[in-house]
Amino acid sequence: MNLFEEIREAVKGLYSLAVGMGVTGRYFVKPEVTVHYPRKTVDNIQTYSGHVELLQGKKNPLESDCIMCGTCERNCPSGCLTVKYEEIVEENPEPEKKKKKTKKMTGLIYDYSYCSLCGQCIENCPVDALGFSNHVYWAEFDRCNITLDLLARLREKLSKSS
């Protein structure tokens, strides 16, 4: 490579540099697009789906609509959900007939550390009792703290709002 070639190459490189700096310069004077988290947060977060939660009941606004069928448990790819309930056996006033059994929900344990937010539980719920929450900035230092009782969470939420 002779001297002339080298000078030509340097000039070409410098020209490209000038073009690139021109583009950068134009964007430099435009308003910034980055958001300085955590001092500022983005405003379009409501469409982002956070963890799964129990929704307020449509029939009974003070409780969940959950019928404890266990469909969410069976459909979950990672086994995040566990429905907990106790059976209450009531004596039937007519002695020949069977005893009356009712289920009472005591909790819906949800392990967020395994959840992949695929929405299978929500889609398969027969009474639409589950949904995605807006609780998206949730983070924990310890793995055991990332488990939630969704029923307790719903009750707390309802008692706060009422």
Added chain:
Amino acid sequence: MTTQNLAGDFYTQCFLSEQDESGRVILNMGPQHPSTHGVLRVIIEMEGEYISRAEPVIGYLHRMHEKMGEVKTYHQYMPNMGRVDYLHALAWNWAYIGAVEKLCQIEVPRRAEFIRVITCEMNRICSHLVWWGAYLLDLGAFTPIMYAFDDREQALDLLQMITGSRLTYCYYRFGGVRTDIDNQFISGARDFCKLMKSRLPMYKDLVTDNYILRKRCEEIGELPLEMARRYGATGPVLRGSGQKYDVRRAEPYSVYPELDFDIPVFNECDAMARYRVRVAEMEQSVRIIEQALSKLPKGDVMAPKAPKRIKPPKGDVYFAVEGARGKIGVYLASDGSSTPYRLKLRSPSYSNLSLFAELAQGTLLADAVSILGSLDLVIPEIDR
């Protein structure tokens, strides 16, 4: 001699034993190396500043996706697909969903097909933008990734609106898609197409025409077509070597035959050709999105007869889609039960990586970084 005595693990020992001339330096590029974009390790034998042999070591990110497919039911396996290739997650979604739909003969409504095309192409642009930014980052240009991520954010916001997630989507369902798109999304997608059209010339000024960059890409990593075919390379790697092969045209699926778009092909075979293919593909994806938006029919987004529980008949099926990195294939064998008998994932990055060993021979170490970047590897997809 001392280096040989200290030399480490099984792979290094094997690599050393194949050495025909001692005294050469063995380098480990990775598993944690900025230009490998994940945990990929390349063992390199150096002769001065030139590479005499290179050997990729993979498996650091193996998560048994294929085995998981045999254990989980058809519905339960869906979220896995977003994790195989996190950059073009929707293409993997589509490949799996398409295979099951083909096996069970589920009809997909036309509106859902168009929504799939729109979202998949938007995801392809996102993927190429990440590659574009990261490749230039490898070559030492920091600014482009900022522009790329700015544009990508716009697309991710749109996809978030309908899918609820930003990276690992699980949006397609057997017989349709999960949620319908609304007017807000449609106008947002139109704006995004306009934005991309205004940004692509800027990218050309800033990067593609840049003389300094072209020095790092042109005539580097020349991949002859014969060699690309031998290794089974697909996608932009193959198209950069002059073969006009695109699954969307070669094995048409969904509504792609109705859409008008070109397959960009470049004959230079070098890293720059692969670069140009991807940038041209972004342009074509914008074209596809615009057409699909104007042709979008009304109707259902889920087939009314879509089964809630999948129990396909006995048999096997193969379905392939065009991902951002090449041909994504899902082979599914069913024994009639509620879980697949065997699930094979054909990932394009695996074939594209395997040609690196031959391609890197005799190149400078700095050029090997450029070659590795130009192959657009996604490591979770290689290991699966």
